[in-house]
Amino acid sequence: KQEVTQIPAALSVPEGENLVLNCSFTDSAIYNLQWFRQDPGKGLTSLLLIQSSQREQTSGRLNASLDKSSGRSTLYIAASQPGDSATYLCAVRRGQKVTFGTGTKLQVIP
Amino acid sequence: DAGVTQSPTHLIKTRGQQVTLRCSPKSGHDTVSWYQQALGQGPQFIFQYYEEEERQRGNFPDRFSGHQFPNYSSELNVNALLLGDSALYLCASSLGQLAKNIQYFGAGTRLSVL
Numbered sequence: 463k464q465e466v467t468q469i470p471a472a473l474s475v476p477e478g479e480n481l482v483l484n485c486s487f488t489d490s491a492i493y494n495l496q497w498f499r500q501d502p503g504k505g506l507t508s509l510l511l512i513q514s515s516q517r518e519q520t521s522g523r524l525n526a527s528l529d530k531s532s533g534r535s536t537l538y539i540a541a542s543q544p545g546d547s548a549t550y551l552c553a554v555r556r557g558q559k560v561t562f563g564t565g566t567k568l569q570v571i572p
Numbered sequence: 573d574a575g576v577t578q579s580p581t582h583l584i585k586t587r588g589q590q591v592t593l594r595c596s597p598k599s600g601h602d603t604v605s606w607y608q609q610a611l612g613q614g615p616q617f618i619f620q621y622y623e624e625e626e627r628q629r630g631n632f633p634d635r636f637s638g639h640q641f642p643n644y645s646s647e648l649n650v651n652a653l654l655l656g657d658s659a660l661y662l663c664a665s666s667l668g669q670l671a672k673n674i675q676y677f678g679a680g681t682r683l684s685v686l
Contacts, residue, residue: 466614496674505576505662506615506677551614558628558669560605562614 468563485552576678597665
C-alpha cells in the first residue's frame, strides 16, 4: 500500500526566504508525482506535474524534483511571498489511483 | 472555458440520511474522479469513472456509489450517512486515463453530518 509523507507539517518563514518542502513515498513504482496548492476551504490547484521519467519541472519561482528510486520529491519555492501562504500537497499516481500526502501548511510572514 | 464545477458548495445532513453530490468536468474532459478530504488530511481516492463505468475504487464501503452520465458529468451518492462522512468532497476531471494527463480539481462540496 502506497504511503505518502510530507515534512514538515507546518512551516512559517519571513517574506523573501527560499524554502524547500519535502514529500516521500513508499512505493517507487509510480507514473507521476504532482504538487498542488490548497487555500483554506478551497479545492486544489495544480502547480507542477513530474512524469516518472523526468527529474524536475519548473514554473516561475517553483521547482520540483523527483528521485523515484529513493521515493522522494522536493518543492523549492524561491523568494517566498505572503501570497504563497497555503497548504501544499503532493500526490503520486499509479494506474488510475492517486495517493496524497497530508500536506505542509506554509505561512509566509510579511 | 469553465473549469470543474461542483454543486452544492455546502450541505448539512443528519445521520442515516442519503446525499447526492454533483460534478461537471472541465470542457473536453471525459474522466471524473472523486476524493474525500477530512479536516487536516490529504484527499482520499474514492473512485473514478470513465465511459460511464467505475474503473477504479479506493478503500470505501459500498455506501459510496456513483454514476457518470453520457455528457461526462458525474454524481457521488452516499447512503446511511455517518458522522465520519463529514468532509470536503472533491471532484477531479481529466482527458482519458493516461497517467500523463493532469487532473483538474473543483472547489469541492463541504458536507456536514450532524
